[in-house]
Amino acid sequence: MKCKFCNSKCTLINNFGEMPIANGFLESHAIDNYSFELVTMFCEMCKLFQLFKQPLPELMFNDRYPFFTGQSERMTKHFEDLVEFTILPLIKEKEKSFVVEIGSNDGTLLQKVKNRGIRHLGVDPSKSVNLEAESKGVSYVQAFFNAQTVSKIKKEYGQADVIVAANVICHVPDLKDLFLSVSELLKSDGIFIFEEPYLGDMIEKVSFDQIYDEHYYMFSVMSVQRICESLNLILFDIEQQNTHGGSMRYFVSNNNNKVINTRVIDGYQKELELGLDLVLTYLNFKKKCEEKKNKFISLIKKLKSEKFSVAGYAATSKSTTVLNYCNLNDNDITYICDSTPQKVGRFTPGTKIPIVSTEFMRNNPPDFLVLFAWNHELEILNKEREFLGGKIKWVKYVPEVEILDNWI
Numbered sequence: 549m550k551c552k553f554c555n556s557k558c559t560l561i562n563n564f565g566e567m568p569i570a571n572g573f574l575e576s577h578a579i580d581n582y583s584f585e586l587v588t589m590f591c592e593m594c595k596l597f598q599l600f601k602q603p604l605p606e607l608m609f610n611d612r613y614p615f616f617t618g619q620s621e622r623m624t625k626h627f628e629d630l631v632e633f634t635i636l637p638l639i640k641e642k643e644k645s646f647v648v649e650i651g652s653n654d655g656t657l658l659q660k661v662k663n664r665g666i667r668h669l670g671v672d673p674s675k676s677v678n679l680e681a682e683s684k685g686v687s688y689v690q691a692f693f694n695a696q697t698v699s700k701i702k703k704e705y706g707q708a709d710v711i712v713a714a715n716v717i718c719h720v721p722d723l724k725d726l727f728l729s730v731s732e733l734l735k736s737d738g739i740f741i742f743e744e745p746y747l748g749d750m751i752e753k754v755s756f757d758q759i760y761d762e763h764y765y766m767f768s769v770m771s772v773q774r775i776c777e778s779l780n781l782i783l784f785d786i787e788q789q790n791t792h793g794g795s796m797r798y799f800v801s802n803n804n805n806k807v808i809n810t811r812v813i814d815g816y817q818k819e820l821e822l823g824l825d826l827v828l829t830y831l832n833f834k835k836k837c838e839e840k841k842n843k844f845i846s847l848i849k850k851l852k853s854e855k856f857s858v859a860g861y862a863a864t865s866k867s868t869t870v871l872n873y874c875n876l877n878d879n880d881i882t883y884i885c886d887s888t889p890q891k892v893g894r895f896t897p898g899t900k901i902p903i904v905s906t907e908f909m910r911n912n913p914p915d916f917l918v919l920f921a922w923n924h925e926l927e928i929l930n931k932e933r934e935f936l937g938g939k940i941k942w943v944k945y946v947p948e949v950e951i952l953d954n955w956i
């Protein structure tokens with residue numbers, strides 16, 4: 549029960565029970581998957597909310613990794629804006645600059661950097677997504693980002709002006725190695741920008757499905773500040789994002805003279821008001837997770853007992869936590885549709901619900917559709933209005949368990 553970052557004693561918070569690999573979609577119904585106990589804990593010393601243990605990285609990030617950033621139009625636009633309005637203004641001399649992305653996935657972000665004629669490099673351990681990046685002309689190394697990888701990049705390409713990471717730093721168990729490697733690769737005036745699902749939003753919305761094997765940490769301003777401080781880095785700015793159900797973008801520098809934006813102080817203050825520094829807050833969260841679980845199960849069982857058909861929309865990493873924690877299978881949720889070709893024809897990890905194409909769902913609409921990608925609600929509802937308007941009702945569980953019938 550030691551903190552993975554500072555080694556202090558942690559307090560155990562949630563126990564979601566046995567869980568499979570969140571993105572380990574099964575090729576066959578007959579396969580039995582690996583499982584581990586999904587337990588969270590909180591460190592009062594460095595304020596890090598974290599998993600008690602995580603499966604080996606190779607079990608999660610490998611040749612079959614099925615999550616592709618470009619599946620969401622809104623996320624594609626979000627990364628376009630990140631490049632246009634945040635990264636480009638930091639670049640002084642285009643010709644001499646170098647941008648590195650940690651967890652470059654299918655190259656959605658780096659393609660925009662490349663199109664601006666700026667030297668770039670992605671680092672990602674998963675072949676499946678790297679091949680997609682390659683098809684966009686994005687350069688990458690297939691590796692985990694760590695001291696060893698950085699030493700090779702530095703030798704071959706030199707230091708970076710900007711290092712960027714989106715929804716990936718919380719996946720990395722050894723934060724000390726990660727931040728020191730970033731510091732090593734950055735030029736002295738370089739900037740590290742990373743954004744992650746935000747702990748404050750998870751607590752407020754009781755979005756416990758943000759907790760799964762890949763998300764080793766849920767960061768807050770206070771925890772990132774402590775990590776930086778202890779490694780002689782400086783967190784000098786933050787920006788709230790409305791992606792992935794509420795995220796925070798952090799700006800970090802090697803330069804200790806950097807002026808700290810008041811947003812950091814205000815963000816910290818808001819977290820004190822939310823009680824993100826207190827164990828009690830997380831014990832209350834645990835109670836609310838259990839209440840939400842029971843409410844969600846009751847709703848699904850009630851719909852089934854009334855002979856309604858229920859299916860799911862989007863086979864997300866998050867849905868692996870919800871389905872396994874709530875012990876729901878294909879008797880409860882007949883199928884889940886998803887736009888990712890690599891997921892269609894597979895089965896959900898642990899609960900073995902068949903995954904079908906979005907087109908199949910549109911041709912066979914159920915009475916109720918559980919919105920597992922609730923973080924993409926606006927995009928999905930706008931898109932599906934044309935196909936499903938008047939035919940289905942949505943079931944939501946974030947922020948509240950509810951039925952959305954008046955959505956047309």
Ligand code: DWN
Pocket residue numbers: 615619620621715716762763792861862863864865866867885886887888891906920921922923924927928931
């Ligand atoms: O950190 C992570 C986050 C950012 O992304 C990862 N570890 C993995 C992944 O988590 P997720 O699977 O919960 O992410 P999403 O973005 O909520 O999943 C979207 C899923 O929904 C994809 O499988 C594609 C699908 N989808 C769809 O079928 N129709 C998405 C959209 C927008 C759609 O219109």
